[in-house]
Amino acid sequence: MSNSIESPHVLNQKTLLDFLKYAYLGLNETLLVIISSSLSTDQEDKVLAVLKDHKEVIGWSVADLKGISPSICMHQIFYEDGAKPFRDVQRRLNPNMHEVVKNEIVKWLDAGIIYPSLTANGLLPFR
Secondary structure (H helix, E strand, O other), rough: OOOOOOOOOOOOOOOOOOOOEEEEOOOOOOOOEEEOOOOOHHHHHHHHHHHHHHHHHOOOOHHHHOOOOOOOOOOOOOOOOOOOOOOOOOOOOOOHHHHHHHHHHHHHHOOOOOOOOOOOOOOOOOO
């Protein structure tokens, strides 16, 4: 089985937030990584050099994760014949927990742990 470094997958690029940008570790725009767009040219070169030196330890695909069976990372949804898929109704969060969850999300956003996705439908996870 070939690994993703020798025969990299072609990936669809999504629009990134202003503070992120795409960079490539391989030839012909392969081995895509996302880095900060606020790095200086020198910092960017150093980050990419380190990533290139250690690109074999990055899990480019599920098959590249050593010691982890791909079947653990995948799932199947089994349908009965003739069954129609449906969407469950959105459940309301306990009002006592609503403010706690909202504050935690804001904390994570401020810390840069998570960021809003441009592919989302534009709704925030809290109201």
